[in-house]
Amino acid sequence: MAETMLRGEGFVLRPWRGSDLDSLVRHADDAQVSRGVSDRFPSPYTREDGEAFLSGRVIDLDDPVFAIEIDGEACGGIGAHPGKGERVHSAEFGYWLGRAHWGKGTMTRVVSVFAPWAMRELQLYRLYATVLAFNIGSAQVLRRNGFLEEGVQRAAVFKRGVLHDLRVFAKVRRNLDDDH
Secondary structure, three states: OOOOOEEEOOEEEEEOOHHHHHHHHHHHOOHHHHOOOOOOOOOOOOHHHHHHHHOOOOOOOOOOEEEEEEOOEEEEEEEEEEOOHHHOOEEEEEEEEOHHHOOOOHHHHHHHHHHHHHHHHOOOOEEEEEEEOOOHHHHHHHHHOOOEEEEEEEEEEEEOOEEEEEEEEEEEOOOOOOOO
């Protein structure tokens, strides 16, 4: 994945670089960004957190994990975590974007490039994402990209002192020749 670069309308998906530290911290250090993602994404988000992430101590950067670059600056991320064993045909993916870029359709376009690429590249039959119930924008991104809501895991996440339901969205294909 080290040389992979995916281009879309108004953005590039590419591997994270050490030189992304300043922009990573600037966009990630936002309680509104971190409220909808895993607690592996701390708030506040410090330089030390960014250094830990960029060094691969937070998630496995050998998985397809990309910076979302807009106007030459890393301002978000997207990545997939392939399953193991009997679940190797499936991967969970997640994403985040700096608030300065919200409400412009950017993440919908990012997922429209990343999801088909990940399904082809990783030879997946299933790609799925979970969304905290209050995160309507993320649910819309997934729906606009053909992901179907499979159900709700009730009371699944305890975040910032509040219990949340977790919505599950997935895209599947029956054989590797399908484009969807």
